Structures are given as C-alpha cells and as structure tokens.
Amino acid sequence: MTLLELANVDVDLGGARILSDISLRVRPGEVVGVVGESGSGKTTLARTVMRAVPAASGDIRVDDVDVRALGGRALRAWRRAGAAQYVFQDPLRSLDPGIRIGDSVAEGPRLAGLPRAEVAARVERALEAVGVDAALAARRPAELSGGQRQRAAIARALAVEPKLLVLDEPVSALDAASRDRVIRSLVALRDARASELGMLVISHDVGSLAALSDRLVVLYRGRIVEDGLTRDVVSRPQHPYTRLLISSVPLIGVTAPSPAERAALRALVPA
Numbered sequence: 217m218t219l220l221e222l223a224n225v226d227v228d229l230g231g232a233r234i235l236s237d238i239s240l241r242v243r244p245g246e247v248v249g250v251v252g253e254s255g256s257g258k259t260t261l262a263r264t265v266m267r268a269v270p271a272a273s274g275d276i277r278v279d280d281v282d283v284r285a286l287g288g289r290a291l292r293a294w295r296r297a298g299a300a301q302y303v304f305q306d307p308l309r310s311l312d313p314g315i316r317i318g319d320s321v322a323e324g325p326r327l328a329g330l331p332r333a334e335v336a337a338r339v340e341r342a343l344e345a346v347g348v349d350a351a352l353a354a355r356r357p358a359e360l361s362g363g364q365r366q367r368a369a370i371a372r373a374l375a376v377e378p379k380l381l382v383l384d385e386p387v388s389a390l391d392a393a394s395r396d397r398v399i400r401s402l403v404a405l406r407d408a409r410a411s412e413l414g415m416l417v418i419s420h421d422v423g424s425l426a427a428l429s430d431r432l433v434v435l436y437r438g439r440i441v442e443d444g445l446t447r448d449v450v451s452r453p454q455h456p457y458t459r460l461l462i463s464s465v466p467l468i469g470v471t472a473p474s475p476a477e478r479a480a481l482r483a484l485v486p487a
Contacts, residue, residue, distance in 0.1 A: 218243055218277070219380045219414040220265065220300075225274030227257075227264050227438075234260050235438045238274070242380065242414040247406050249417045249429030249446065251461060257438040258418045262384045265416065266302050267291060279379050298324060298376035305385035307369035311357045317368045318343075318353030324376035342371035345408065346401045363394025367401055374405075381415045387424055399427055423465040426450050434458045 220242040227235040235257045242248045252258050263269040265276065267283055276283050279299045286294050304310050311320045318339055325335040343350055346367040357365050366386060373381055386402070387395040406415065406428075419425050425432060425446070432449040434442040434457065441455045453459045 219246075219279055220416060221275070221277045222265070223275040225264065225276060226272045227260055227269060228272045229260070229269070233272075233438065235264065238440060240433055240440070240443065242416050244379070244412055244414055245406070245409070246431065247402075247415040247417060247429045248431045248433060249419065249425030250433045250435055251419055251422045251425050252435035253420055253461075255437075256435045258420070258435055259384055261435070262302070262382050262416065262418045265382055266300060267295075268302075296327065298328070298378050300380040300382060301373035301376060301378040303366075303370055303373050303381060303383040303386055305388060307362075307365040308357060310369045310372060311365060313357050316354055316356055317348075317360065320357075321353070321368065321372045321375050324372065328376065338375045338377070339371075342374040343368070345374055345405055346371045347397070347404070361394060362390050363397050366390065366394070366398050370398075370401070370405075379413060381413065383415060383417045385419055386417065388419065388421060395424065399424055402428055422450075422461050426465075434461065 218241050220240075222241075223239050225235060225238040226233060227238075238261065240248065240250075250258055250261060260269055264271055265278070267286070271284060274284075281294065281299070283294065311317070321339045321342055322335050325338045330338070339353065340350060343353060348364060348367050348371060352360060352364060352368070357368070360368065370381070370383070370386070383402075387398050390398060402415070402417075405413070417425060417429060422432075429446050432442075432444065432446040433440055434449070434455065436457045442449055442453065442458045449458060450462060453462055
C-alpha cells in the first residue's frame with residue numbers, strides 16, 4: 217500500500233519550471249526525507265502535495281485519491297477530511313497567537329463535528345504523542361519555547377488523525393536542544409504508529425534527516441538526483457551533490473566531491 221505517490225510531476229511558477237519529473241512514494245510507517253539546499257524546490261514540492269501549488273503535469277495520489285483531479289467542493293471536502301496534514305516551518309503560522317494551545321489542537325476535530333468528549337480525547341492523545349505536557353494546553357503560543365510550539369503544531373496536525381504528515385523544515389528554526397527534542401518526538405511517533413502513519417519531511421539539514429528518515433530523496437535544482445534507503449545514501453552517496461551535502465556534516469564524514477565532480481555537478485542542470 218502507498219500513502220503518497222508522485223509520478224513524473226512537473227511544476228511551473230511564474231513562467232519557470234521549478235520541479236521536473238518528480239517521482240517518489242511514501243508508504244504507511246515510512247518516513248521519507250527530502251533534502252536539498254535553499255532554492256532546490258523542497259517547499260514547492262511539499263505545497264504541491266497539499267494542492268497549495270498546482271502541478272503542470274504528472275500524477276499525485278494521497279491514500280489512493282487523485283488529488284490533481286479534485287476541485288471546488290471535492291477539494292474542500294478532501295482537505296476537511298484531513299488525510300494529509302501540513303506542518304509549517306514556523307509554528308506561529310499554524311498556531312493562532314491569540315488562543316490557547318489546547319484550543320488550537322482541538323480545532324480540526326471540532327470542525328469535523330466530533331463530540332466534545334472525543335475532541336478532548338484527541339487533544340490529550342495528540343499532545344502526549346509529541347511529548348507536550350497537558351498543563352501547557354492552557355498556555356498561548358508566546359508562552360511556550362520554540363521546540364514546544366513546534367511539537368504543539370505537530371500535535372495540531374495529528375489531532376485529525378491523518379494518514380500522511382508533510383513537515384516543512386520542522387527543526388530549522390530551533391536551537392540544538394529543541395531540535396533534538398522535536399526529532400526524538402518524531403522518531404517516537406514513527407515507531408508508535410508504524411502501521412498507520414507516513415511522513416514526508418522536507419529539510420536542508422541532512423544530519424536531522426539521517427536520524428529520522430527511512431528513505432532519503434536528494435533534490436537539486438528541482439530534480440531528484442538520488443533516492444534510496446537513508447543508510448545507503450549516507451554511507452555510499454552516488455551523486456556528487458549528495459556527497460557535497462553529506463560531507464558538510466562532520467558526524468557523517470563522507471569525503472567531499474573532487475574538483476572534477478564539482479564541475480560535473482555545475483554542468484548537470486543549466487543555470
């Protein structure tokens with residue numbers, strides 16, 4: 217079974233091709249990391265999955281639903297159903313600064329018309345799943361640390377019980393300690409819901425993705441240049457750009473590309 221499948225997806229914005237021939241899959245219980253430098257098209261890819269950005273061509277299926285074919289009421293109904301949920305890089309974009317954390321997490325279940333007791337149970341389960349103390353539900357976002365806010369934003373997405381989480385740079389704005397806590401929360405979440413939840417995690421931080429993801433997709437100038445099991449990509453990178461990314465993380469320690477490989481990389485995609 218496949219939760220997310222992209223096949224030969226192209227995306228054009230402002231008359232320019234941003235993504236070219238993107239194909240990838242996320243299965244239940246699988247975390248797929250997408251890594252690339254700023255401007256490589258990572259966030260555009262995440263937003264395309266959620267239908268916030270239109271694809272020019274190709275197929276996009278979420279839980280066997282052809283999302284490119286949806287429009288109008290059907291698209292709104294699909295979004296309300298919450299099979300796929302998006303977690304922003306900045307949690308203040310998804311957490312209303314004027315309301316308490318518990319109310320933000322409860323918003324999705326309430327909009328779905330669930331009974332009050334079920335809404336409360338989902339809020340409790342979602343906060344517990346990401347390691348946020350229930351006492352923090354009464355606070356507003358500004359009263360939480362950056363890591364707590366990001367975990368609360370993840371809880372907000374989890375409360376509608378999605379099958380797919382799309383996380384856009386979930387730890388890039390955090391300090392080292394907060395980043396580690398969020399990564400540990402996501403690893404625990406992956407392990408606890410291995411049969412029912414898949415994740416697509418977008419990041420420029422290959423070290424964080426190496427700790428979290430099962431598969432690693434390397435994006436360069438809008439194209440996938442490497443895709444494989446994380447342990448294989450990290451230990452035996454095949455593409456010079458992948459080697460360049462991984463060599464920048466001291467704990468991973470892959471030899472940097474040679475001058476000839478760097479030249480080949482620059483010639484790979486026309487400027």
